[in-house]
Amino acid sequence: RDTALFCLEEVDSTNRFAKEKAPECGKLMACALRQTAGRGRLGRHWVSPEGNLYVSFAYENTMPPERLAPVTLAVALAVCDTLADFDVPASIKWPNDIYIKGKKVCGILVETVCRGERIPYIVAGIGINVNQREFPAEVENRAVSLWNVTGKESDRAEIAWRLKKQMDRRMAQFMEKGFAAMREEYMQHSLLTGREVTASVPHTVCGICIGVSETGDLLLEAGGKRIPVTFGEVTGR
Numbered sequence: 001r002d003t004a005l006f007c008l009e010e011v012d013s014t015n016r017f018a019k020e021k022a023p024e025c026g027k028l029m030a031c032a033l034r035q036t037a038g039r040g041r042l043g044r045h046w047v048s049p050e051g052n053l054y055v056s057f058a059y060e061n062t063m064p065p066e067r068l069a070p071v072t073l074a075v076a077l078a079v080c081d082t083l084a085d086f087d088v089p090a091s092i093k094w095p096n097d098i099y100i101k102g103k104k105v106c107g108i109l110v111e112t113v114c115r116g117e118r119i120p121y122i123v124a125g126i127g128i129n130v131n132q133r134e135f136p137a138e139v140e141n142r143a144v145s146l147w148n149v150t151g152k153e154s155d156r157a158e159i160a161w162r163l164k165k166q167m168d169r170r171m172a173q174f175m176e177k178g179f180a181a182m183r184e185e186y187m188q189h190s191l192l193t194g195r196e197v198t199a200s201v202p203h204t205v206c207g208i209c210i211g212v213s214e215t216g217d218l219l220l221e222a223g224g225k226r227i228p229v230t231f232g233e234v235t236g237r
């Protein structure tokens with residue numbers, strides 16, 4: 001089935017919209033010029049002024065729920081692939097923040113549509129800072145836009161279209177072969193590998209990051225032991 005396309009001027013959240021539409025449309029892509037209630041990870045708000053890219057994709061899910069967790073890593077890889085298409089090299093801070101020169105350029109929020117035990121649809125929301133020139137003082141040293149790194153305006157439609165191609169490719173690869181098939185490529189973009197990392201959820205662990213496992217866990221090494229981190233927030237030094 002073809003992808004249903006939605007281009008909206010304003011919406012509360014493209015993720016919320018895509019979750020609502022997925023059961024009726026199946027595969028879909030929803031973009032908005034701005035969001036009034038953009039959602040971030042861990043219940044945070046994603047400030048969404050005009051000028052940046054806000055897009056969500058819905059895909060039919062064929063993976064059993066227990067193998068689905070690393071899908072967010074596949075989405076991160078699709079974003080890196082897309083930025084590379086525009087000659088902008090980027091890194092991934094596990095699990096799925098996209099960084100350029102130590103600052104965050106893109107956030108990803110993957111949500112699921114559930115029917116009892118089944119997960120028929122996956123919604124992947126992607127916010128890329130594109131043409132925003134200035135950030136509020138409190139995030140200025142952590143956020144960056146493509147405008148900041150390239151010094152020019154980018155065409156959001158062109159980026160969105162490229163992103164769709166890369167998403168289709170990575171999601172097909174993920175549904176067919178799982179994260180293990182792209183682990184090495186993910187590792188090539190990994191910002192934390194070799195660094196001292198602190199994971200704070202569910203409890204605090206500290207170690208040197210040695211990479212990512214085939215199931216998408218972040219692997220830390222401390223006191224001669226290997227510690228897998230499955231979920232949550234990590235900070236690197």
Ligand code: BTN
Nearest residue numbers: 013015039040041107108125127
């Ligand atoms: C994060 O880093 O916390 C994730 C941010 C994800 C933001 C995008 S913007 C498009 C899509 N719609 C939303 O409401 N959120 C995601």
